[in-house]
Amino acid sequence: MTGFRIDGGTLIDRNDVRRFSFNGEALSGFGGDTVASALLANGRQLVGRSFKYHRPRGILTAGAAEPNALLTIGRDGRRDPNTRATMAELFDGLEARSQNCWPNVNFDIGAANGLLGPLLGAGFYYKTFMWPAAFWEKVYEPLIRKAAGLGRASYDPDPGYYEKCWAHCDLLVIGAGAAGLAAALTAGRAGARVIIADEGAQLGGGLLAEGSPIGGKPADAVLADIVGELHALPNVEIKKRTTVFAAYDDQVFAAVERVQKHLPEGAINPHLAMERLWRIVARQVVLATGAEERPIVFGGNDRPGVMMAGAMRTYLNAYGVAPGKRVALFANNNQAYQTAMDLEARGVEVAAIIDPRTCPNIRYDGKARMIAGAMVRDTAGRKAIKSITVRHDDGRDEVIAVDALAVSGGYSPIVHLACHRGGKPAWSDEHVGFMPPENTDGMTPCGAVAGKIGIVDCFAAGGAAAVKALAELGVMGDAATLPGVAQGDATVDHVQPVWSVSSTKGKAFVDFQNDVAASDITLAMREGYDHVELAKRYTTNGMATDQGKTSNVNAIGILAENKGVSPGEIGTTTFRPFYTPVSFGALVGASKGMEFQPIRKSPLHGWAERHGARFVETGLWYRSSWFPKDGETFWRDSVDREVNTVRTKVGICDVSTLGKIEIFGADAAEFLNRVYCNAFLKLPIGKARYGIMLREDGFVYDDGTTSCLGENHYFMTTTTALAAGVLTHLEFCAQVLWPELDVRLASATDQWAQMAIAGPKSRDVLAKIIDEDLSNEAFPFLAAREVSMFGGRLKGRLFRISFSGELAYEIAVPAGYGDSVADAIMTAGEEFGIVPYGTEALGVMRIEKGHVTHAEINGTVTPADLGMGKMVSAKKDDFIGRVMNLREGLVDPNRPTLVGIKPKSASDKFATGSHILKPGDPVSLANDQGYVTSMCHSPTLGHAIGLALVKNGPSRHGEEVVIWNGLAGTTVTGILCDPAFVDPENEKLHA
Amino acid sequence: MRYSALSLLGNAFSKNKNWKPAWRNPDPKPHYDVIIIGGGGHGLATAYYLSKVYGVRNVAVLEKGYLGSGNIGRNTTIIRSNYLLEGNNPFYEFSMKLWEGLEQDFNFNAMVSQRGVINLFHSDAQRDAYTRRGNAMRLHGVDAELLNRDQLREKLPFLDYENARFPIMGGLMQARGGTVRHDAVAWGFARGADQNGVDIIQNCEVTGIDRDGDQITGVQTTRGAIKCNKLAMAVAGSSSHVAKMVDMRLPIESHALQAFVSEGLKPFIDTVVTFGAGHFYVSQSDKGGLVFGGDIEGYNSYAQRGNLANVEHVAEAGMAMIPALSRVRILRSWGGIMDMSMDGSPIMDRTHLSNLYFNGGWCYGGFKATPASGYCFAHLLATDTPHETATAFRMDRFARGYLLDEKGVGAQANLH
């Protein structure tokens, strides 16, 4: 027999019966129960299997440190693997399953591993599985991988909603035990903005398990008073079920609130977060996280039924659950005796108290038999503890029958959050534990985390910590007055460290979840892995889901004991976020699925949609890529038609996503002259110019046109991809490099709906809606100015520029009118056969014309590589990139340079990304001549064409090459040529 | 002591009481032929190959912390040779070949796991870039495959194909890529080097470098002065700091990179997968934890930790790729310091001082390079000429303009 329900239990509501299932079996508990308390109340102690040896394991703790009782809760998209039963609140309909066992938790085949124990010691895998060599990949590794892991993750997306919030406070109190509550009350009464967070379902910490009255008043009544007052203070924010899991720079604390994890599926509000990530900016922090009770390392200390003494007390007092009928206590400190007293007070027999100490400080006046100077050296029982073997101080062994064993090996302050920013905890012989680092700037530890023991002491410490923190902020306050001395409250303890029980027989576990035994740690030492960090990595001690909360200090103790030094000399391993594991869901918040990144929509998005556009993601934008018409089944049908129509008639294309920057200021021209490698000083009003921008290292950054719209007013366009980058770069130039220049920049990308109207009929179309003379004389190639439209009803900006190589214009109108204007242009163009075209057709036409994009401007090319070496001004004495552009490697004649490429046989196709080889050359990287940067089917020429960067390219026009695509297993004979496939003389452009 | 089935069984019967230390723990001698600063992967591998291939055995590796406390002990363990540039690819492929025979070579199971590396692409432009890269690999005889959506779906059924903000179009796969148990690499090289007579000296920080004109004479350390004929730097995240001891300024900035591990899960991710629409890469360890990471923090740092913004960023990208991660819990995060070079590629060369050799600038990609880096650095140290696969890693390439910029982002360290 193991646990069962008894009277009492401050946290449970017996009127609220909740049904749940455990490994398919129907059980019930009460509102307020955790899954762990409910399982214990139902007599279920065996709940899981350990990782390596599949040993039967029970519930060890009543909180966040639980290493054993990990269950999978829920199903499908709501399946939570590796959930600590001690933290999961029971709700009606909850389904829990054991993990890492097959076929079931009671009979687990994997337990056979235990027999191989001697072979599977620490680091065994590094020494084995090497023979024969081929077996590792084929046999051993697959086997190891099969055994890996604990719970199984769901394959389904999570239907829950998640979110993230920022919060600000003067004082963040982490932990709402006696110390934290007193701190919050103190600061709250002084009027400070306070946030108090606790990961428990209820505030109270250790107070919740307190059986004795405080200052003559029942502990739960004292707690209720404090919580009531805190609730009434408007400047105090209380966050229950909220784990502060990490401390980051600048007093930013990350916390996760389990908003609806405790609710049955039917009660979940779909608009409310399941979990909420809090990013708390705190001016000051009080750390009141308490202390973790340590197990003792003795043979069979992992048997179900062995439990931490404090946890047992919590189950008893807070949940009304007795751990068994006949319990023993194995403890090396006075505080743990509370458990024995409370057990007796609740009518549970305490068979014996085994205490290694012989000192006179033991204070106990209960009924149980005291065995001082003794140790538990072993336990017995198959899936639950049946007896313990006690080694007396005279060397005699005695077997005592028990059905539960409470253990307490001392207390480890929960210092994690004080160490996340690099602080190292300090060993204290007085407290037999690692204390928070000395200098925790802006953070004041208090209560059990600072070594305090009694509730009254913790109340006082909390108040004092808050006063100190407030003083830092210049706020005055008095420590809150709280009830007086608690009965039986001890303010000093005498913990006598017991790192391991030397007379132990069976496997004595240090890390329960990872099955690290004391012998593994000594083996690691023997083999040279004796640094605490090496021992951790070699044995995996402290690397499980509990991150060594119950095991690290014992491992350090064992290392220290064996080396004959103090634990302080060994030191701890590094405390890292997260204090307890945090779900992806909480860290992602609402940014999932289609909301992963925001969507940018062009002002012409709706217009394009109405014309049946297919969209493509371009950065955050959606751009229209082609416009299928009825009967067109394949994208290229549409693209070919669009290209042909533009080349012979006219088309309209949305180019609103291009970056647009307004540039003002008396020195704007000088500024442009310095940021472009070509000349810009003499650009006249009403004209646009193509410009190339280099990085300071001499490579091309971006290209685009800039127009002069008025005196000291320019309008720059950038590529879509680098719109933000170019603005940032210009701001750097203006603010950092040349703050003495009067230049002012404003992004205007979103203000304008911009359309390219291209094709021989484009002038005729635009003439119908633009009020001004568009003749070649009045509005020549590269003209750029504001125009009146629709009989003076609208103003726009018209640019005669062409990416397609046709007679073409770009018209920009205020974004809200884009839709109407595009419709108007379609109407105006109807008689000429106008079609909308997308980025695909645009891409085809620019390749046909030999124009480059970021497919060619790939960050490793110079203007000369692109055949635009002449644009680099030799006259200007300074511009970004001038000097580095002249380096040997950047002018090497062997550099890959832009060429056109076409298949020798018109029916051949080839792929972008193919490499170029000389015919007959062996296939090798050393013989690589270059690569195809862009390709398309040219409807104008009727075959595939491409652009390529080829070594010494321009001098090789006409040369036959191999277009090599090893990935596809194809080679095609190609011919290098001029990159301008269409209208190399630019006649259409100027028409 | 050699590890064999027999030694394992024998020890099992003697309660594992007879295992010997994997390496000695010697005090430093007054003089060595070669001193290697840095007991990370590269330093230890250098010592191993120096002693094994080039017969130089009077060697010390000085490590300021414990063995493997640097980046070798904190990386995401991905190995691959899917490089684009002619100066890089043959070197990384050489490394891959060394990985493939490593365990037999140094008699230590580092669990080299060639489970495949898949880089996802989400746009035509990315596909084209991967085609170019894959073909560059193929040109050098490196395995590469371009997978389409259907082929991907078979291998990675849990990716978001249906509702992705940036739909997955396909992936570039290197089947021979994979992961290696990082700590074991350090331990294996250390043990191998130790067996060849190399002194591995832990808790020994180099605090100064002694010179006589353009000659290094020895080093000052926290365990005293030590003399040497040749001095080799392989200090990864501390490159600039140690170089400053001889007044060298480097084209390097130090940046922190975080990595993460989830709670242990039953196996579901069999390969290494990298996301193409955000910074995220993931594999599953043999223990069951998902090991993953993202981009560097962005600001210069020597603190081995990062901040929350990047944690969120990584989680967001991860879930965009694998929606089922929502209820998977992240267990731990940590950081390492990378020496980010100005073109994203490493530097392995002689220096302005005649007997000082530099190895660094590995950015976040030096783990996969560990064996080849050790081999080639040993070659350089022993012969004073670069190994044939490492000729492009010259120090003067920045001044001369022969950059190895795989990403094409130019002289800004945090963009590589």
Next chain:
Amino acid sequence: MSSLVKCPHCGLRPKEEFTVRGEVATPRPDAGAEEAVWFDHVYLRDNPRGEHREYWHHSGGCRRWLVLSRNTLTHETSEVVDASTLKTGGAA
């Protein structure tokens, strides 16, 4: 300060709002300076362990370039100024 930056124009803001460029290297050389001086400016860095000055752009806020004096070991920031003051000496 690597989580939050006190922008001199906007106040305390999260890292997410910023774009970092890297070390404040040697000043941009004069047009006529030798290639070696340019090389130093573009490529070489002090990259100190400790006090360090670097460029941060408040891209999600005022869009000003700032110079942070930040300790690379502790992440503590001692000063944030508008980057234009490097040259002008005065206010932004």
Next chain:
Amino acid sequence: MRDYPLNNRCAFPHPDASGAGASINLAPVKDGFVFHVLGDAKSDEAALRQALAKVAPELGDDVRKSSPGQWFWVGSIAVSDVRLAEIQAALTDTFALVDQTHGRLRMVLSGPSSRTVLAKGTMVDLSTDLFAIGQSAMSQIGHIGAMITRVEDDSFELIVLRSFAGSLWDELQHMAAEFLTG
């Protein structure tokens, strides 16, 4: 085509879906203007207000500082092209003025829960004593940049780039949903 009907289209997806009542309300601001004012290194807000009072008193002086020497000037009256050109001409040299009426959209989030909703997006501390009525901040709401201005105790105006407006609108709807459905 002279009389082709021209509409100024709203960029918000479903402006009418903004829940009325509840403790939260989201509504677009449909009319008016947004001008980006670019000063030089020396100009300050007082000088700007003076200039505006002189040049266009009818448009008010609701200017919101976005950066040193830069402001967004907003108002609820529609400004014609002609009038805009006049103002631009009158302001040259000291202040350049860029029309952003179409590029930057305004919406108002109001109700007792508005602060809570915004805290899901921005790090800026919007508590009343630190962020008074009339105060503005260029910040980020989640992944989207926006200028936040407190217009009343429980009411905030957001200015967002047009291309992001739909996404921000949707995100705010999500963030506010818990208060809409009660």
